[in-house]
Each structure stands twice: as C-alpha cells, then as structure tokens.
Amino acid sequence: xxxxxxxxxxxxxxxxxxxxxxxxxxxxxxxxxxxxxxxxxxxxxxxxxxxxxxxxxxxxxxxxxxxxxxxxxxxxxxxxxxxxxxxxxxxxxxxxxxxxxxxxxxxxxxxxxxxxxxxxxxxxxxxxxxxxxxxxxxxxxxxxxxxxxxxxxxxxxxxxxxxxxxxxxxxxxxxxxxxxxxxxxxxxxxxxxxxxxxxxxxxxxxxxxxxxxxxxxxxxxxxxxxxxxxxxxxxxxxxxxxxxxxxxxx
Amino acid sequence: xxxxxxxxxxxxxxxxxxxxxxxxxxxxxxxxxxxxxxxxxxxxxxxxxxxxxxxxxxxxxxxxxxxxxxxxxxxxxxxxxxxxxxxxxxxxxxxxxxxxxxxxxxxxxxxxxxxxxxxxxxxxxxxxxxxxxxxxxxxxxxxxxxxxxxxxxxxxxxxxxxxxxxxxxxxxxxxxxxxxxxxxxxxxxxxxxxxxxxxxxxxxxxxxxx
Numbered sequence: 156x157x158x159x160x161x162x163x164x165x166x167x168x169x170x171x172x173x174x175x176x177x178x179x180x181x182x183x184x185x186x187x188x189x190x191x192x193x194x195x196x197x198x199x200x201x202x203x204x205x206x207x208x209x210x211x212x213x214x215x216x217x218x219x220x221x222x223x224x225x226x227x228x229x230x231x232x233x234x235x236x237x238x239x240x241x242x243x244x245x246x247x248x249x250x251x252x253x254x255x256x257x258x259x260x261x262x263x264x265x266x267x268x269x270x271x272x273x274x275x276x277x278x279x280x281x282x283x284x285x286x287x288x289x290x291x292x293x294x295x296x297x298x299x300x301x302x303x304x305x306x307x308x309x310x311x312x313x314x315x316x317x318x319x320x321x322x323x324x325x326x327x328x329x330x331x332x333x334x335x336x337x338x339x340x341x342x343x344x345x346x347x348x349x350x351x352x353x354x355x356x357x358x359x360x361x362x363x364x365x366x367x368x369x370x371x372x373x374x375x376x377x378x379x380x381x382x383x384x385x386x387x388x389x390x391x392x393x394x395x396x397x398x399x400x401x402x403x404x405x
Numbered sequence: 406x407x408x409x410x411x412x413x414x415x416x417x418x419x420x421x422x423x424x425x426x427x428x429x430x431x432x433x434x435x436x437x438x439x440x441x442x443x444x445x446x447x448x449x450x451x452x453x454x455x456x457x458x459x460x461x462x463x464x465x466x467x468x469x470x471x472x473x474x475x476x477x478x479x480x481x482x483x484x485x486x487x488x489x490x491x492x493x494x495x496x497x498x499x500x501x502x503x504x505x506x507x508x509x510x511x512x513x514x515x516x517x518x519x520x521x522x523x524x525x526x527x528x529x530x531x532x533x534x535x536x537x538x539x540x541x542x543x544x545x546x547x548x549x550x551x552x553x554x555x556x557x558x559x560x561x562x563x564x565x566x567x568x569x570x571x572x573x574x575x576x577x578x579x580x581x582x583x584x585x586x587x588x589x590x591x592x593x594x595x596x597x598x599x600x601x602x603x604x605x606x607x608x609x610x611x612x613x614x615x
Contacts, residue, residue: 156607157455160481161550161584162488162529202590204598232545232586233531240590240599263529263547267489298537 162264164235164271170242173254174274180251181222186283191393193219195250196400198226198327198359199381200241201259206382206405207244213405215249217389221282222250226359226379227257227293227327229273233265238272253280255289257327257359258334261296277305279312285354285392286319288312292326292343292358294336306342313350321352321396329358329376331369348372354396364388364402449614451477456582456608457550458496458524459483466498466612475500481524489530496524500554513560515576520554522582545586552588556580556608573614580608 159165186192195214200207214223223245230237238260245252256276260269270276276291290312292304304326316322328334330343347356348370355375362381369376377400380386389401447465454460459481466477481494500520505513525548532547558578565572587604 156605157609158457158606159455159460159483159487160457160492160494160526161586162492162526163457163483164489165487202593204590204594205596206598208596208598231590232547234586236587236603237590240603244598259543261531262543263531264489266530271489295537296531298534 161232161234161236162268164264164268166235166239166272170239170272172274173242173272174278177251177253178280181253181280181282184221184251186221188284190283191391192221192283192285193389193391194221195223195387196226196357196377196379196390197223197382197387198379199228199257199362199383200225200245201228201231201257201381202237203382204240204244206385207241209385209405210382210387211244211247213403214387215247220250220389223248223252224287224325224357225252225254226325226357227255228259228359228381229254229257229269230260230265233260233262233268235268235272238268242272253287253289255325255327256291256293258293258296261293277308279317281317281319284320286316286322288322288324290324290326292328292330292335294328294339295334297336299336299338301336301338303336304339304343306339306346309343310346313346313353316352321354321392321394322350323354323392324350324356326356326358328360329356329378331376332360334360344370344372344374347374352396354392354398366400448472448475449612451479451610451612453479453578453580453608453610455606456522456554456580457552457584457606458522458608459492459494460487462494462496462610464496472505473502475502490528492526492528494524494526496522498522498554502558505560511562513562513574515558515560515578518554518556518558518578518580520556520580521551522554523549523551525549545589550584550586552582552584554580554582554608558612571615575614576612578608578610578612580610582606582608 229241256269279288290304294303297303330340355377357377359379361378364380365378391399448468449466452463460483462479462481464479468475477498479496483492485491500518502515502518558576560574560576563573583604591599
C-alpha cells in the first residue's frame, strides 16, 4: 500500500513470473499426443474487471478446455496494480492462462512491469501437438524502430515446430493495423505465409471479432473480442492445421 | 538511494539549524512580537514515503487561514529497482485540516486532513515522444497524476525558540490516497469488479515547522 509511484511494480511474489508459473501448471496437465486441443481465445481485458469476473464464471462451466489465451492489453495504463487486478480474476479459472503483451501494457514503465509480473515479451511453448509462438508486435510503442516484432527471433521460431505437429502465432497488434511497424509488415506476412503447418495468426487490439485472410495468401488471421464485448471464442485445433472456432456470449 | 538520502538529510539538518538560531542573539525582540517573516519563507519542511509521490519525497510548505490550509511542494525519488527506471517526481499538495484537538500541553491531534495532490513524473521509459501517437490516442497522461488525500496527524509542540518566541512543532502524519487512473478503473466497474480498498495508497511522513 505504501506505493512509491503508480509505476512502482513491487507486488507480492505470487503475482510475479506468472507466465512461467502458468506454463508449469499447463505442463502438469499434459494433453496426450494426437488429442484434439480446445482452448479459449480472448483479448483486451484492460479496465474490464466486472466482465473479467463473468468471463471466468462462464469459462469454468465448459468441459474439455486446456487453457485460455489472452491477446494483450491486459492493463489499460501499463501499471502493476492493473496487471495484478486482472490476475486476481483470471487465477480463478480452472485452466491456466497465458498472455502476450499489448500496446497498453507498454505505456510508461509497462515493459519492465509486464516482465516482472508476467515474464518474457517473446516466448513460445509446446502443448500437446501445438506450438504457440507469443510475439510482441506493438511497433508504435517502440516508435517503429524495427525491433517489434523481433523478426530474426520469429523466423527462427517458425522454422522449427519443436516436435509439435502444428503452430499458432499469437500477438496483439495485427499487421493490418496502423500500429504495426510498417517496415516489418511485409516481412511478417511473408514469414507467416512460409511457416510450416501454421494454423492461424491470432491477435487482439481491434476489440472486434473477425476471422479472415486479409492478404489472400492462405494465412488466416483471427481477431479476438475485447472483454467489453462480452464474447470469447472456443477454439478447437486438430490434424495438420484444421480448426473450428465457436464464439460464445457471456 | 544512499546518494539521494544523504543530501536530503543534510538539507533537513541545515534547515533545522537555521530554524533554531542561538539564544545569544543580540537583537532580542520583546516578548510576544515576532520578527517579520519574508513572504516566501516556507512555514514547514516535510519528508514522506509512499502515496505515489516517491520512495522518499522531501520539500517545504506554506500555511494559511490560521494554519488550516496548507500547501506542500515535494520532490520525490524512486530507485530503478522498484519501477524499472529511476523516477523523480515533482508534487504539489493542498490540504485542509478543520480541527485541532489539544492533548495535554505538548501534543495536538489533527483528526482529519482532506486534500488533493498533483504530481509530475520525470524518467518514465515510454512517455510519448512527439509524433508517436495521434492526438487522444491514449486519453490519459502517462506522467501527470492527481488524486484525493485523507489523513490524520499528531503534533508535538516543542518549546518556542528562546530568541524569537517563534513556536516550533513536529508532526507525524499518514495519508490515504488514490489517483485518477485507479479511480477511473473503479468507476468503470460498477458491479463490484474492483473493491474500493484496492485503489488506496498509503503515505507516512513527518513535518517540522520552523
């Protein structure tokens, strides 16, 4: 409570390194090889605490879900208290959740705050037959300096499936948006087009649900609802890159 | 941390020396009259921690309207370890304390101080370069904060300065506060998504009149 600044990111230990802790929880509930994967996809929880509570209640009623994926903008102002408040809601999920950083999480001292509370800005993990690549695409927050998305890192991630059968890229700002680094748009789209067994690219930021192939190159882009839209998606993936998406109101 | 604390302590000790001139002062004024205070000379010094205004915040303040109204100007410091970058904060506090209850001869209790603050933070990592965003991309300011305060204090009345008859006092205080962003988050969740206690910050401090 003795807060040195709103940018002060001291939080109790239980609210630090959440990515690592949540991935450990996920690893403790392995999905047998060959099994279909079902997960919840949502984004933009920023300042929507009432909705977060209802979302958790709704998701906890669903059987057969492995995890929840949150596509960034966890906080609205890049503040530690906000990230803690969102975690206080989402830790009540019966399944683990994972996040990718959004532009609002990077405001002010949001970057070290996110790293302290959640963890890496770019990371990947394999669950069952699916590799998830979580990448920071919030180019505008870095003044379009060519570092976000980190293309060398992303390319190397996309090259190897690490034993998985298929892969998914999750980010916050989609390449179709003006907040994506314009110099990296074409290389990003191309890297995704060439990636083996990419099921789809998933992003948030727009606060509205869309599924489409904006570049007509066979790559599907899925945009999540924000918490405020009171909808999430149940995503089912199987085979090399088959998927089904069901949108659920809560 | 040590780098900053030292000058602050030095400043405070210098100021306290200045505030207690030796009793051998030649021009001893008649009892009850006080030498003219220059208008700009602060009435008190303050040192506090927390309240969103610094790990350490030090400054000075003025009192008006029979000391019921106060305004403090504080410079605060947050080490990089706690915020990701070294922050310096400039803050302005306005406070109103309607009652002062004597407790014995040497103490006073100020049960309620209400107020507001305004602070500017220097040193944040990503705080809007020119042209980074279109106007109103973010509706809030990264570095400018304001919020309400509510606190209490206990004052120790020290014997007056012998040379001048100037009263002296030292107060310890606490303040509960919040800021515009926490309050906005609360107001946008009217179904109990956030508890009021989750918005609060605590400051502890000491003030010395001189």
